[in-house]
Amino acid sequence: MNDISGKADGFKDEKYIIIPTESFADYAAHPLVRTIYPTDVGFFPRARAHYREREDGAEQYILIYCTEGKGIIEVEDQVYHIGHSDAFCIPKGRRHRYYADQEDPWSILWAHFKGEDSGYYPLEECRIVHMNSRQSDNRMMVLFKLLFRVLERNYTIGNFIYISQVLSLILSEIYYREKTDESTVQDRHVTMVIRFMYQNLRRSLTLEEISEEVQLSKSYLNTIFKTQTGHSPVEFFIHLKMQEACKLLKATDMYIYEVGLELGYEDQYYFSRIFKKVVGMSPRDYKNGDYFYCE
DSSP states (O other): OOOOOOBSSOOTTOEEEEOOTTTTHHHHTSTTTTTSEEEEEEEETTOTTBEEEETTOOSSEEEEEEEESBEEEEETTEEEEEOTTEEEEEOTTOOEEEEEOSSSBOEEEEEEEEOGGGGGSOGGGOOOEEOOSHHHHHHHHHHHHHHHHHHTSOOOHHHHHHHHHHHHHHHHHHHTSOOGGGSOHHHHHHHHHHHHHHTTTTSOOOHHHHHHHHTOOHHHHHHHHHHHHSSOHHHHHHHHHHHHHHHHHHHSOOOHHHHHHHTTOOOHHHHHHHHHHHHSSOHHHHHHTTOOOOO
16 A cells, blocks of 8 residues: 555544444443444545545444545555445455545545444445435435434434434445346336236236236246246236235135125136135135235
8 A cells, every 4th residue: 555645534514423332332232233333423525635544454344435526445455446426335354544536535424333233234345336326325315414413412222223223224225225227127027017916906917918008028028927936927916816815814804705806806716716726725714714825
């Protein structure tokens, strides 16, 4: 790592909150807190000459979210160029340094954190995650504002639990919420068809009707549904109808023939045959027994 000078903090309009977790060890040990919790959080706007280096790494993970400008993060021998709407987590115990771009210095929201559930997030991968929509960027801003707002109040067990949950949301927003460009065309088509099916559980849809509604060919629909669900579109639709039938049988006082009519089956005996084929027992046995169909 080459020599670069700068300052770690002290920027105009910055926010910098150190959470006294050692003084509130009982709070940090609470089951709803110890899973994941911040130890420091901050916001450095237009942090010109910002520079931080730790030869032995940090005891916590360090999350950096760039809201504007540019900066560089080096973890051991790897260099990562960070820009607007990029998130990056520096693993704990890894030699690193990070600094603002000289020409276009970054503004960053950041948090140091640790906890038992840290291993459930891909924090050791050292990868840049780009938040590729205005909505996701807004959600990140709102979630960090919630952190600041609560941390500027009293240190209570309730607030510790709250900030732990907010931090979990931030990490899930970065690593697990589906990004628009990661959703394949086939995924979107399957989702669109399933939504149409849910809206029409009381009808007897054919593959041709589904195809016409979503403007996709029957062969294509068969292929993507077999791939994604293991069922043909019509088989999948029947499973949805039987799931709804199970709910109605357990949660209402409707007669079996009424449930069938509700789901588009005018012939009670035909409904019962389909139900038994899918669920594995008759509607009467399901209604009167301690069974729950969850497929």
